[in-house]
Amino acid sequence: MDKPNQMDLGATLEHSRSGLRDSHRRSLTRLLFTVTGTALVLFAYMQFLAGAFWVGGAELLASVVLFIGCWRLKTTPQLQQWIYLYLASLFSFFLIIMILPNASVTAFVWVLMMPVLAYLLLGKHEGLILSMPFMMLGCYFYYRYLGSVDSPQVAIDLLNMVLCAGLMLTFVHLYEVRREEAESRLVEVAQTDGLTGLPSRSSFQATLARTLAESERSGAEFALVIMDIDHFKLINDTLGHVAGDKVLKHIASRLQERLRATDFVGRIGGEEFGLILRNVRPDHAFELMDELRQVVADRDLRYGEDRIRVTASFGIAHWPRHGHTAETLFSMADRSLYKGKTAGRNCVVSAEAPGLLRSRDILAGGAA
Numbered sequence: 351m352d353k354p355n356q357m358d359l360g361a362t363l364e365h366s367r368s369g370l371r372d373s374h375r376r377s378l379t380r381l382l383f384t385v386t387g388t389a390l391v392l393f394a395y396m397q398f399l400a401g402a403f404w405v406g407g408a409e410l411l412a413s414v415v416l417f418i419g420c421w422r423l424k425t426t427p428q429l430q431q432w433i434y435l436y437l438a439s440l441f442s443f444f445l446i447i448m449i450l451p452n453a454s455v456t457a458f459v460w461v462l463m464m465p466v467l468a469y470l471l472l473g474k475h476e477g478l479i480l481s482m483p484f485m486m487l488g489c490y491f492y493y494r495y496l497g498s499v500d501s502p503q504v505a506i507d508l509l510n511m512v513l514c515a516g517l518m519l520t521f522v523h524l525y526e527v528r529r530e531e532a533e534s535r536l537v538e539v540a541q542t543d544g545l546t547g548l549p550s551r552s553s554f555q556a557t558l559a560r561t562l563a564e565s566e567r568s569g570a571e572f573a574l575v576i577m578d579i580d581h582f583k584l585i586n587d588t589l590g591h592v593a594g595d596k597v598l599k600h601i602a603s604r605l606q607e608r609l610r611a612t613d614f615v616g617r618i619g620g621e622e623f624g625l626i627l628r629n630v631r632p633d634h635a636f637e638l639m640d641e642l643r644q645v646v647a648d649r650d651l652r653y654g655e656d657r658i659r660v661t662a663s664f665g666i667a668h669w670p671r672h673g674h675t676a677e678t679l680f681s682m683a684d685r686s687l688y689k690g691k692t693a694g695r696n697c698v699v700s701a702e703a704p705g706l707l708r709s710r711d712i713l714a715g716g717a718a
């Protein structure tokens with residue numbers, strides 16, 4: 351049962367990460383548009399002073415487009431297209447100022463800026479694909495600018511440029527690879543419970559929110575279950591916290607073993623687990639959880655000379671019958687769990703209104 355949970359967690363992580371990336375890239379791109387637009391106004395002014403009216407006019411026009419873009423970038427869904435358009439135009443502009451008849455040698459320093467901008471805004475794959483051809487063209491234009499490579503001094507100049515550009519691209523690429531790895535690791539740690547390896551509370555809540563949104567669209571029913579180990583404090587107090595930790599891991603494995611591929615389980619508190627059972631009717635959810643309750647109660651855990659046997663109580667709330675929001679469903683499931691605890695534990699209670707649907711043991715009056 352590892353796979354479905356990892357898939358769900360992966361999707362949740364990816365969603366939150368891309369959300370972060372999107373807002374970060376949006377503000378970074380807006381900043382770059384503002385800086386480039388302002389710089390172009392200054393360049394246009396100087397071009398007008400120098401009498402190059404058509405170049406100045408073009409730069410002024412480009413700055414107007416950038417300022418409009420800066421405003422549009424706040425909300426546009428076409429962020430990627432804007433970034434591509436910006437980078438391709440900017441890099442082309444760099445190349446044009448390199449091949450102008452009276453080009454300054456300093457124009458070629460922009461070749462080194464290409465990978466920095468492309469990787470910042472597009473990431474490692476698309477950044478590499480976009481910056482590499484422009485950088486190669488920039489180096490070629492530098493070679494043309496130098497004329498024939500007929501002296502060691504000219505060869506050194508060319509080598510300086512090519513080596514510097516190659517190293518810049520390599521280092522920016524390596525940095526981005528390491529940064530992405532570190533980011534993935536960090537998000538994974540934040541979203542996973544360190545003890546059981548199950549998704550953490552925040553990951554569970556994100557999956558619940560996504561499941562709710564999907565169900566609102568498709569109408570597919572689902573159940574939210576809160577499971578709590580009975581008298582867990584007693585295990586800690588009598589056998590120690592190491593034994594308590596082993597029990598938590600043991601329970602996490604049982605839950606993962608028994609659930610279906612479409613279900614989701616996370617550790618939402620100390621000895622509390624949350625389950626999302628998708629596409630399930632209330633009576634089936636109840637039966638499934640009662641089976642699980644039986645499995646937990648029947649399978650004991652070896653701990654040195656001891657054998658630990660635990661039971662758990664389950665509270666179920668069903669969408670849409672018991673609520674439409676995560677808060678309502680949580681509180682309904684919690685209330686059912688509390689009823690189960692006060693009714694003797696080792697039972698499943700569903701938030702069925704107006705009556706109370708309880709597991710067979712409780713109905714028979716024989717809770718363990």
Ligand SMILES: Nc1nc2c(ncn2[C@@H]2O[C@H](COP(=O)(O)OP(=O)(O)OP(=O)(O)O)[C@@H](O)[C@H]2O)c(=O)[nH]1
Nearest residue numbers: 578579580581582583584586591594595620621691
């Ligand atoms: N070993 C261990 N214990 C934990 C962990 N997290 C919480 N606990 C303990 O879990 C216990 C929970 O106790 P209670 O909330 O009183 O619940 P309970 O003893 O299970 O009683 P009922 O829920 O009423 O059946 C506390 O003693 C916590 O210290 C953990 O990660 N490891």
